[in-house]
Amino acid sequence: MFRTALRNVLAHKARLLMTVLAVMLGVAFVSGTLVFTSTISDAYQKSSQKGYDHVDVAVQPHHRGGDEGNPGAAPKLTQGLLDKVAAVPGAASATGSVGGFAAIADKHGKLIGEGFSSSGANYYPGPGGKDARYPMKSGRAPHGAGEIALDAKTADRAGYKVGDTVRISVDGPVLSQRVTGIFSTEDGNVSAGGSLALFDTPTAQKLYGKPGEFSQIDVKAAAGTSQAALKSGIDKVLPKDAESVTGKELADDEARIIAQSMDGMRTSLLVFAGISLFVGIFIIANTFTMLVAQRTKELALMRAVGASRRQVTRSVLIEAFVVGAVAGVAGLVAGIGIGAGLRSLIGSTGSSIPDGPLVIAPSTILTALGVGIVVTMLAAWLPGRRAAKIPPVAAMNSVHAVATTKSLVVRNSIGGALTALGAAVVLTASSSTMLGLGAAVVMIGVFVLTPLLSRPVIAAAAPVMRLFGISGKLARQNAVRNPRRTAATASALMIGLTLITGLTVIAGSVQQAIDEMATGSLKADYVVSMASMTSLSTDVEKKLAGHPDVTATSPLRTSPARIGGEHQSLTGVNGAAIGELTRLEFTAGGIAGLSGDKVVIDDATSRSNHWKLGSSLDVTFEDGKKGRLTVSGIYKGNDLMRGVWVDTKTLAPHQSLVDDKQVMVKTKSGASEATKDSLRKALGDNPAIQIQTKQDISNGIAKGINLLLNMLYGLLAMAVIVAVLGVVNTLAMSVFERQQEIGMLRAIGLDRKGIKRMVRLESLVISLFGGVMGVGLGVFFGWAAGDLISKALNTYELVLPWGRMGIFLLLAALVGVLAALWPARRAAKLNMLSAIKAE
Known part of the structure; x- marks a missing residue:
């Protein structure tokens, strides 16, 4: 029977070619997805690990959360704490870090980097006056407010050299900085196409926080001191609002985050690979049904000379195994090519990923072969079983086995039941998961009914x-x-x-x-924001408000708070102008008079918290101070307009850092390219700022x-x-x-x-x-x-x-x-x- 199966495969090479191609495409999709995501994940993980080579223990702010402390951001780390940590036995050096977004314009005024990956940080001179994280390739480290250093990849892309003047923006206003140095870095964001600008520490602290404060302290262990031992020593000098974590834990956490982000992409791509394979199952089943039908007399003769039903089915499955194995190997080879091609395609679009080898994991090989063989054998099983059940005498008298009326009635009944069940689930679904499940059942039911519908x-x-x-x-x-x-x-x-x-x-x-x-x-003609969706300086609204064509402006700024013991976000707006800039439908009260202790809330927030017009809300602001707010309006919210709105004059005194998420602008001349250009020039032709109409x-x-x-x-x-x-x-x-x-x-x-x-x-x-x-x-x-x-x-x-x-x-x-x-x-x-x- 084995020799017969092989002979049949070789005898019908042309007929099985399409089946091999169908399976191969699906397998190639699966293996290509696994190769691509494994390669990207491995490259980012190795790059991130290099970034922690100089960190044995990191000290970070610790936000206690709950009802303790202030609802605002976690406290920063001070220079005094850095000095204490540096003096811990076993610590070779301690480096204070502070940073955030920094948009760098090229010589044509266009933004360099990948937006969110355009970052700025501080150069912290350690022993010998150098920062081990950023070795200089040329020039020197920045000193003073007008100097920066650029990473080598950004400098090469933009054609900047030491001594050039660069336009840079951190939170809106354009800063002109002189390049004093070009450095190399293992930062994964830079390797992936981003940019990095370094300021001296006082300048970075002024731009990204407060003077004398850091967002993280990185400690390098002395020779012979383990990360665990160093961490234990550092914990003894830390205040309650700070915590320590080893470099290995940081690298492992980042590797886990990278792996999780890849999981989403891998799952999405594998879903479509599964769809291709599911479609391929029909082709395989069709092919084997026809091949078996054409060999009905041959199979009947085999039954007549002693072959059992199981042997006949087995011979068909052996054919399917050979076809699936060939398709699996071919699909794996094609998938490796697809994985390499996708990586090259990313590079050609202007994005890039860290350097690294193409990763072909053993699990990828086993998955490709397993999928090819299992899918093919699964699809061929039913035709083989159907052929084996035909009585030898009946098969010898007929070339084709005609479906019985009973089998068609059973099939149509099952199809009708599945379609009805799936439709019921789809129509009553309360989640996307239920909807997807119902849709799958409907499609299976319709497939079963297709002969009747045809x-x-x-x-x-x-x-x-x-x-x-x-x-x-x-x-x-x-x-x-x-x-x-x-x-x-x-x-x-x-x-x-x-x-x-x-x-x-x-x-x-x-x-x-x-x-x-x-x-x-x-109602606003324009909404102004940072291209990276980071915070805007309040100077941006002041410049816009002073423009001769502007009639009204309002910032949208957020601040964490606690209302009635629950964490909420307050949105600060210009209460006097917000009515001219928005068109909200109020179900109770209105926007007029939004000032002092008055707030307006969206209807969803109102329902979830059982707040009504006139409700008094006990609030703990970002700085820990308490107050009472009164609901003066309830509006219908949407994805653009929602939350608890309060006047900026009420909110600003409680904010440690006052900045805006966006600014809404109304002009005399309305929305036009000429007006937009005028506003852009007023803001210094900043490539990091986007001015958008509705x-x-x-x-x-x-x-x-x-x-x-x-x-x-x-x-x-x-x-x-x-x-x-x-x-x-x-x-x-x-x-x-x-x-x-x-x-x-x-x-x-x-x-x-x-x-x-x-x-x-x-x-x-x-x-x-x-x-x-x-x-x-x-x-x-x-x-x-x-x-x-x-x-x-x-x-x-x-x-x-x-x-x-x-x-x-x-x-x-x-x-x-x-x-x-x-x-x-x-x-x-x-x-x-x-x-x-x-x-």
């Missing part, structure tokens, strides 16, 4: 098919001749188009909701949605490619089965063009059937998801992208036409006499 749907195409004469009539009949095969072929395309259509419906609806939210909530805000969110959508389209294209292979495979097998029939058609007068047209139209009908089912299910899932989304986004309404759905159906038709090229050509080239004599 007849009426394909029959609807009869008027169009009649236009093509006898070829069209034969094509329609051939498409429904074997409903199970047609169903399996169309379902592969249906799955891909269901996901694509559903995502498109959701994305379009969300985008319209965001447009309505932006235009409905804001449409810019909406377009920025749309850009992110479209980028994500295009990525998903690219990933789902793999499933569509696999579906194309399935259509090609089905048609090729169908042509092989119908050799006698095609030969007879040729003999009675149907020319080669007619044969080609027949096969192409059959392919087109099957593909459009899958396309119609996919688009229909996608719209249903998009509509169902809207109920969940609308709970978080109250402006959400269903938007049907008719244009794109039309494109998807045209894509399905194109799939049918392309998939039929080779089978149609092969059918037309059959020799009439040879075909008629074929068995």
Whole structure:
């Protein structure tokens, strides 16, 4: 039986090629994902570990939380504490660190680095007057407020040299700094395409905190002192608002964070790989069903001479094992190439990752081979079992095993039950997990029902098919001749188009909701913020307020607080001007008179805390001082406008560092490019500051949605490619089965063009059937998801992208036409006499 199975594999190499390709693509996707994420994760982890080479113990502020202390930020570390730590036995040196965001402009005024990875830090001279973390390649360390040092990669990218003047921004205002040195660093953010600027310690403390304070103290152990021993000694001198952690713990924590961030990407990519494999299962099952059907007499003869049912099934599974092993090895090799290609692609987009080797873990190899073999054998098991159950006598008298009425009734009953159950779960889902589970059950149920659905749907195409004469009539009949095969072929395309259509419906609806939210909530012409979404200096609002075209401004600044014992965030606004800048719908009270102890709150916060108009709120501010606030208005909140709003004059005295998240601006001339340019010039043409209109805000969110959508389209294209292979495979097998029939058609007068047209139209009908089912299910899932989304986004309404759905159906038709090229050509080239004599 083993030799027979191998012989059958070698005898049907061409027929199994499409199956191998289908499995290989899915395996390549899986292994490529694992190689890529393992490589990136390993590179970042090694880079982060290098960054802790000079840290044996780190001292950090410790926020006690709860009801103790102030609700504000954790206290900073002082120079006095640094001196104490440096004097601990076993400490070779102690370095104080402070830093934050620092946007560096290139010589053309454009932002260098990757936004959030554009950072600034302090140069802390240790023994010998040097900072071991940042060895200078040229020049010297910065001294004084007008000097900085740049990392070597940033200097190379921007063409800066020692002595050049650089425009830099930390919180809004532009600073002109002279480059005094170029340094090298093992900082992972720099390796990944970011930038790093160094100030002297007093300047960095002034920019990022308070004079004499640090955010962290890094301690290097003396020779012969372990990290644990050094930590124990440091703990003895630490105050209660500071804590110590070893360098190994820091590196392990960062490695764990990196691994967790990679897990999300890995899971997302593997989901799409799983979709491709799921689609591939249909093709494999279809292929083995047809191969087994073509060998029905052969298998019956084997049964007659003594082979058992188990042996027949085993021979089919051995074939599947060989095919799966070949596909697994090929997919692994292709996946390694995909992993390397994705890494290169990231580099070509301007982003970069730390240097490191391509990581091919043993688990990746085992997963690739296991997935290829298991998926193929799983898909081939049912056809093999079905073939083994056919009685030898019945099989010898019939080339094809016809499905019984009972089996079709059972299948339709199961499909109907699954579809109804899944639809019920989708319609009543209270979470995305339940929605996804229900959608999966619906798709399985529809797949089971597809043979039943194929007849009426394909029959609807009869008027169009009649236009093509006898070829069209034969094509329609051939498409429904074997409903199970047609169903399996169309379902592969249906799955891909269901996901694509559903995502498109959701994305379009969300985008319209965001447009309505932006235009409905804001009266302001512009919203000004840092490109990195970090804090703005209050000087920015002062400059904007002094602009001759500006009529009203208000900052939005946040401050942690405790209200009624619960942690809340207070949002500071200009109470006198906020009414001119926002368009809020109040359910009680109003925005007028927002000053002193008055606050307005969104309706969700009001409900969750049982606050009403006139409620008195006991508040503990950021600095620990207590007060009482009164609710003077309750408004309908959304993703742009929410929270507890208080006048900045009330909030500012309690803030240790007064800064803004963004500034809303109203102008006389309204939103225009000329006005925007004028405001930009008033702020010093700062590349780190973004000035956005309402449409810019909406377009920025749309850009992110479209980028994500295009990525998903690219990933789902793999499933569509696999579906194309399935259509090609089905048609090729169908042509092989119908050799006698095609030969007879040729003999009675149907020319080669007619044969080609027949096969192409059959392919087109099957593909459009899958396309119609996919688009229909996608719209249903998009509509169902809207109920969940609308709970978080109250402006959400269903938007049907008719244009794109039309494109998807045209894509399905194109799939049918392309998939039929080779089978149609092969059918037309059959020799009439040879075909008629074929068995």
